[in-house]
Amino acid sequence: MSRWKPDARGRLEKAAMELYDDKGFDATTVAEIAARAGVTERTFYRHFVDKREVLFQPNALADVLAHATVTAADPLAPLEVITHALIEAAPVFEERAELVRQRQAVIAANPELQERERAKLASLVSTLDRALQERGLDSATAALAAEIGIAAFKVAFERWIDDPDQHTLARHIRETLDATRHLTARPVRSPAQAR
Amino acid sequence: MSRWKPDARGRLEKAAMELYDDKGFDATTVAEIAARAGVTERTFYRHFVDKREVLFQPNALADVLAHATVTAADPLAPLEVITHALIEAAPVFEERAELVRQRQAVIAANPELQERERAKLASLVSTLDRALQERGLDSATAALAAEIGIAAFKVAFERWIDDPDQHTLARHIRETLDATRHLTARPVRSPAQAR
Numbered sequence: 001m002s003r004w005k006p007d008a009r010g011r012l013e014k015a016a017m018e019l020y021d022d023k024g025f026d027a028t029t030v031a032e033i034a035a036r037a038g039v040t041e042r043t044f045y046r047h048f049v050d051k052r053e054v055l056f057q058p059n060a061l062a063d064v065l066a067h068a069t070v071t072a073a074d075p076l077a078p079l080e081v082i083t084h085a086l087i088e089a090a091p092v093f094e095e096r097a098e099l100v101r102q103r104q105a106v107i108a109a110n111p112e113l114q115e116r117e118r119a120k121l122a123s124l125v126s127t128l129d130r131a132l133q134e135r136g137l138d139s140a141t142a143a144l145a146a147e148i149g150i151a152a153f154k155v156a157f158e159r160w161i162d163d164p165d166q167h168t169l170a171r172h173i174r175e176t177l178d179a180t181r182h183l184t185a186r187p188v189r190s191p192a193q194a195r
Numbered sequence: 196m197s198r199w200k201p202d203a204r205g206r207l208e209k210a211a212m213e214l215y216d217d218k219g220f221d222a223t224t225v226a227e228i229a230a231r232a233g234v235t236e237r238t239f240y241r242h243f244v245d246k247r248e249v250l251f252q253p254n255a256l257a258d259v260l261a262h263a264t265v266t267a268a269d270p271l272a273p274l275e276v277i278t279h280a281l282i283e284a285a286p287v288f289e290e291r292a293e294l295v296r297q298r299q300a301v302i303a304a305n306p307e308l309q310e311r312e313r314a315k316l317a318s319l320v321s322t323l324d325r326a327l328q329e330r331g332l333d334s335a336t337a338a339l340a341a342e343i344g345i346a347a348f349k350v351a352f353e354r355w356i357d358d359p360d361q362h363t364l365a366r367h368i369r370e371t372l373d374a375t376r377h378l379t380a381r382p383v384r385s386p387a388q389a390r
Contacts, residue, residue: 077378077379077380078378078379079378079379080379114314114317115310115313115314118310118313118314118317119309119310119313122309122313140354140374141374141378143350143353144347144350144371144374144375144378145378147346147347147349147350148343148346148347148375148378150346151342151343151345151346152339152342152343154342155338155339155342158338159335176339179335179336179339180339180343180379181379183272183273183274183336183339183340183343184272184273184274184275184375184376185272
């Protein structure tokens with residue numbers, strides 16, 4: 001017990017992310033994570049079921065998104081509701097930006113983790129769909145808006161992760177959702193014209 | 196060799212889909228599929244690597260989508276290009292509507308197959324992204340348009356699968372892409388107003 005220290009969970013996360021990034025997710029063991037964090041393996045298992053759960057912890061995102069969708073001011077177009085809700089949820093990531101960036105790099109390097117990430121996004125689509133219906137949207141529009149909203153969020157998130165200027169996620173969300181509107185307007189040049 | 200018959204592949208597909216639907220994907224064996232199709236297991240393996248490949252065969256979708264995107268008439272908004280390309284690709288599914296509907300039911304019942312299906316959709320996003328860039332679209336707009344386009348296609352596809360009136364996939368694609376444009380305009384009622 002003498003090895004237990006405050007914020008062991010935070011140190012475990014940091015240690016895991018560094019090791020996944022250095023050695024790859026598959027090659028990293030729980031023993032190594034615990035050692036780097038200065039705790040026992042038993043302490044690791046007090047906080048996480050396994051090494052994958054460090055990357056896929058339950059977080060407040062779905063709850064914040066659903067609540068902000070249902071309670072957004074009225075009247076708003078569906079994509080405005082979603083923009084509002086995503087911006088409300090942005091601090092979930094902003095507050096731990098460095099860990100989030102490391103996590104994305106780890107996931108990008110591992111197809112199995114990418115599958116898990118896609119499943120998580122699919123469950124966010126369902127959450128948003130239900131919240132939009134609770135707001136009074138018909139089910140067909142809610143299903144479409146939820147798919148489109150999470151697709152745009154995915155792009156906004158990737159832009160934020162890769163942004164050399166480190167603009168906020170909220171700003172990327174607003175810009176990406178605005179750009180979505182312009183997809184129906186901006187003319188596309190043909191290859192012939194482009195050359 | 197006497198047991199070989201023309202269109203063994205088609206009969207294997209039909210037999211597999213019926214068995215997956217009746218017994219579930221996991222409980223079905225290759226031996227059962229072959230028996231129902233009236234061929235040997237060896238014939239099954241001449242056409243498919245395993246029982247999962249019956250559901251995830253390489254098809255013309257990605258090629259048709261890419262080609263129609265690059266060659267679409269000019270000038271068109273990005274989502275118009277995508278609508279055109281998806282409608283060009285619709286016959287890939289229309290031509291085998293019954294098998295496609297059975298396939299979706301099988302996939303909907305199996306989380307592991309859903310993961311594989313999501314991976315396939317993710318690879319379609321990449322295909323469309325590259326084709327839009329080849330058309331002259333900047334990479335940021337292409338990435339967003341590809342995500343939004345495939346998200347809308349997913350919804351159009353689900354609507355087609357579930358459509359009691361059996362309208363064409365092409366029609367669902369057009370209606371869903373049109374509805375995507377309206378997501379920025381239509382007002383949403385709050386729960387208080389809806390009641």
